Amino acid sequence: xxxxxxxxxxxxxxxxxxxSAIRAISDTPPVTTDATATDMTQNIKETTTVAxxxxxxxxxxxxxxxxxxxxxxERFSFMWDILTKGGIGLILLLDNTxxxxxxxxxxxxxxxxxxxxxTQLAIGVTQMDRCANPPLEKxxxxxxxxxxxxxxxxxxxxxxxxxxxxxxxxxxxLAPNLKVSA
Amino acid sequence: xxxPLDNDPAHPLRVTVLGMEQRAYSxxxxxxxxxxQNRYLISGDGQADISIIDMDAARANELYNEHRGRYPDRPxxxxxxxxxxxxxxxxRFLAKPIxxxxxxxxxxxxxxxxxxxxxxxxxxxxxxxxxxxxxxxGQPPPEVESLQGKPGNQLHTLxxxxxxxxxxxxxxxRKQKPRPAGVAGDGGETPEPAPPxxxxxxxxxxxxxxxxxxxxxxxxxxxxDEERERHKASFLYEPDEYLQGYIQQAxxxxxxxxxxxxxxxxxxxxxxxxxSREIWVEQSHAHxxxxxxxxxxxxDVTVTRLDPQWSPPKEGGSLLPVDQFLWKLAVRTxxxxxxxxxxxxxxxxxxxxxxxSRLLPVQHGLRIAALWTRYPVSLMEAATILNIRPKYLxxxxxxxxxxxxxxxxxxxxxxxxxxxxxxxxxxxQGLLRKILSRLRGRGR
Numbered sequence: 001x002x003x004x005x006x007x008x009x010x011x012x013x014x015x016x017x018x019x020s021a022i023r024a025i026s027d028t029p030p031v032t033t034d035a036t037a038t039d040m041t042q043n044i045k046e047t048t049t050v051a052x053x054x055x056x057x058x059x060x061x062x063x064x065x066x067x068x069x070x071x072x073x074e075r076f077s078f079m080w081d082i083l084t085k086g087g088i089g090l091i092l093l094l095d096n097t098x099x100x101x102x103x104x105x106x107x108x109x110x111x112x113x114x115x116x117x118x119t120q121l122a123i124g125v126t127q128m129d130r131c132a133n134p135p136l137e138k139x140x141x142x143x144x145x146x147x148x149x150x151x152x153x154x155x156x157x158x159x160x161x162x163x164x165x166x167x168x169x170x171x172x173x174l175a176p177n178l179k180v181s182a
Numbered sequence: 183x184x185x186p187l188d189n190d191p192a193h194p195l196r197v198t199v200l201g202m203e204q205r206a207y208s209x210x211x212x213x214x215x216x217x218x219q220n221r222y223l224i225s226g227d228g229q230a231d232i233s234i235i236d237m238d239a240a241r242a243n244e245l246y247n248e249h250r251g252r253y254p255d256r257p258x259x260x261x262x263x264x265x266x267x268x269x270x271x272x273x274r275f276l277a278k279p280i281x282x283x284x285x286x287x288x289x290x291x292x293x294x295x296x297x298x299x300x301x302x303x304x305x306x307x308x309x310x311x312x313x314x315x316x317x318x319x320g321q322p323p324p325e326v327e328s329l330q331g332k333p334g335n336q337l338h339t340l341x342x343x344x345x346x347x348x349x350x351x352x353x354x355x356r357k358q359k360p361r362p363a364g365v366a367g368d369g370g371e372t373p374e375p376a377p378p379x380x381x382x383x384x385x386x387x388x389x390x391x392x393x394x395x396x397x398x399x400x401x402x403x404x405x406x407d408e409e410r411e412r413h414k415a416s417f418l419y420e421p422d423e424y425l426q427g428y429i430q431q432a433x434x435x436x437x438x439x440x441x442x443x444x445x446x447x448x449x450x451x452x453x454x455x456x457x458s459r460e461i462w463v464e465q466s467h468a469h470x471x472x473x474x475x476x477x478x479x480x481x482d483v484t485v486t487r488l489d490p491q492w493s494p495p496k497e498g499g500s501l502l503p504v505d506q507f508l509w510k511l512a513v514r515t516x517x518x519x520x521x522x523x524x525x526x527x528x529x530x531x532x533x534x535x536x537x538x539s540r541l542l543p544v545q546h547g548l549r550i551a552a553l554w555t556r557y558p559v560s561l562m563e564a565a566t567i568l569n570i571r572p573k574y575l576x577x578x579x580x581x582x583x584x585x586x587x588x589x590x591x592x593x594x595x596x597x598x599x600x601x602x603x604x605x606x607x608x609x610x611q612g613l614l615r616k617i618l619s620r621l622r623g624r625g626r
Contacts, residue, residue: 006613025621059616088610124539135459140534149532149555153539164621165539165548171618172552175608177567178615179549 008167009084010053010069011112012093013104017126017157018069019053021093024160025167026055026067052083080111089120089170093157094139097131102142109146121148122170124155124162194223195293198230200249201239210234212472213282222289230256231296232289237262238278257292263416279423279477282448417576418522419515421584423477425470426508426515429454429461430584432485433504442492447483449473453494454504461507464499474514503540505585510542516580518573520561529558529591530579536587546570550578558591 010018022030031054053069068083084090092108094101105123109116125139139152151169155162172178197214199207207224214222227233233253235246237260250258250270257272266275272295276288421427428445429452436443436456445452450464463470494501532554538547549568553559557567561579565572582588608614 006610006617057617057620059613059620061616063613063616065617065620088613132458136537143534149534151535151538151551153535153537155539162539167621168618169535169538169548169552171614172548173556175611175614176549176553176556177569178608178611178618179569 006063007066007068007083007087008089008091008170009087009115010067010091010093011080011108013095013098013108015098016093016095016104017124017155018093020157021091021124021155021163022053022055022067022069024158024163025057027058028056030055030067052079084112084115087115087119089122089174090115091163091166091170092121092123093155094123094125095127096125096134097127101125101134102138105139105142109148116148120150120170120173122151122153122166122173124153124157124166126155126157128154129156194221195232195289195296196225196230197222197232197234197289198225198227199234199236200227201236201242201245202234203236203239206236206475209472209475212469213285213476232256232292233258235260237266257295259288259292279475281477281479283479417519417572418524419517419519419580420522421512421515421580424475424515425449425473425478426511426584428478428483428485429504429508429511433461433508435485439487441490442488444486444488445483446486447478448476453488453492455494455501458501459504460501461504462494462499462501463507467500467502467507471511471514474511475517505537506540506542508584509536509581512581512584513542513544513577516577518576520576520579521583524561524579525590526562527560529560530554530564531558531589531591532582532587533589534587536582536585541581544578544581545574547578550575558589 010021012018019030019032052071053067055067057065057067059065068087070080070083090112092105092112094104094108098104109121112121123139125136136152136154143150143152151166151173153162153166153169155166157163199210202210211224214224227249233249233256235249235258236242237246239245246258246260255272257274258268258270259274259276260266260268261276261278261280263278265277268275272292274288274292276284421430425447428447432443432445432452433454433456435441436454440456442456443454445454449470452464452470453462455462532551535551535555536547538551541547544550546568549570550564553564553568559567561572561575565575568575579588
């Protein structure tokens with residue numbers, strides 16, 4: 001991790017809310033590389049991220065936390081290794097309305113296995129207000145088969161508070177004795 | 183025949199409350215408004231007919247002396263966890279946790295002492311006594327009994343109770359086969375037919391009020407432990423005595439039987455729906471949460487199975503996730519305490535992270551969850567590791583326990599395993615602190 005430049009990675013399938021999440025917390029309007037969807041994605045949304053989303057959080061002392069959102073389509077997975085290099089942790093967003101969200105879960109856990117092993121993971125499940133099934137308990141069961149006990153919350157990716165809770169949980173997973181000075 | 187001095191809602195008795203924390207104060211206010219039909223009204227110090235003083239408050243004695251000095255003739259109700267023997271003839275003592283019927287009884291007794299002992303209140307308590315008679319407990323509370331023999335203190339012939347108290351009325355229980363605590367229709371040796379809809383299910387088979395006095399030989403020892411017990415009482419509570427415990431038990435039965443269960447008591451109907459993991463409440467959430475600190479007797483609660491076709495009415499009431507409701511209720515009930523019987527030294531862990539984005543925030547909740555999902559450590563060790571006040575851990579523990587997320591490692595079990603290394607400082611601790619600080623709106 002280069003001094004003064006730190007990365008937090010957002011990943012997940014198409015439409016899970018990565019762009020919205022970065023927009024919700026970034027200091028500056030996020031840079032997106034959305035393009036008109038021409039493949040199957042167009043059934044889900046009009047535009048999609050073809051390279052990445054990017055936002056920043058300025059920290060005390062002039063340092064920056066860079067927020068990167070990976071493109072959702074699997075064909076861009078070659079970029080994921082590059083993006084995660086030097087990252088402090090991974091936020092995985094899953095869309096509960098997808099046909100098989102557990103397939104998505106397993107896919108991303110396997111894809112980022114190396115990164116998760118050396119850092120930490122927090123999972124946000126979106127669209128639960130539209131589709132309550134599967135419930136979070138079923139996700140926890142899936143996680144157990146991976147031997148993982150990570151933060152897993154219902155979130156609305158547009159809500160700043162939800163995304164902050166998710167990131168804070170990730171930070172405390174990295175260091176439970178972390179404390180903000182009063 | 184009613185008296186012109188009857189305490190009807192148009193002429194409520196004014197009660198001032200001193201030394202009570204805000205939540206208990208609000209509970210009392212709601213209690214007067216909803217369950218007493220405004221026969222009592224919280225008022226300022228100067229206008230009050232009766233005073234209630236929480237003798238567990240900081241500087242309570244000072245508060246009491248000052249108040250008594252200013253109002254030498256005013257009836258005062260002293261409430262406390264430990265017994266107080268009132269020295270003034272116009273004082274009564276009420277033990278915590280405050281039970282609604284005992285509070286009513288005490289207030290009615292004191293109300294008779296207002297205005298030179300002429301009774302003013304319409305007998306809410308009489309209605310409660312009548313219902314106690316129905317359940318066979320028979321005797322009125324001692325305070326009431328002691329007054330009945332005194333001239334000028336006889337109870338009036340009273341009109342019937344207001345409808346809201348009908349909800350409080352205990353329902354006679356049917357005789358049932360002995361079953362494990364709180365579990366109805368769970369079979370046993372011989373399979374039983376599916377339990378019928380509408381059958382009343384016992385939640386707490388033994389009446390908690392039926393505790394026997396200890397034998398004489400044990401009393402000295404108990405007296406010696408009194409100080410320790412008093413200290414313990416400050417951080418322990420019995421969830422089963424409160425709405426929290428009733429909902430937990432009813433929900434457990436609902437899940438085991440996969441049936442919708444209705445819970446009735448001193449509140450409007452509550453229905454637990456295990457299939458969707460939801461709770462339907464007719465009353466406003468605020469009112470229910472306000473009941474969180476009120477001790478409730480098992481006799482006042484009935485649990486019944488509902489028709490499998492039951493669905494929440496389209497209008498009135500609201501549905502919400504049962505975990506969300508129970509978590510909040512437990513936080514409100516626990517108020518920084520843990521359920522009685524919790525082993526402070528047993529290592530604790532979480533089965534998984536609670537859904538903290540949708541649950542009532544508990545101070546340091548994320549840190550506690552992060553610790554207990556990775557490191558099984560006791561409550562006391564956790565307080566040391568996280569360097570936080572135990573009351574925050576206790577609140578979290580009680581809430582997580584209420585929704586079934588707490589696991590315990592026995593201390594013996596722990597002895598065979600290598601001790602868990604405590605969490606180390608992260609190599610980028612400074613950076614993480616800066617990010618956290620930034621997310622919380624500081625440090626930029």
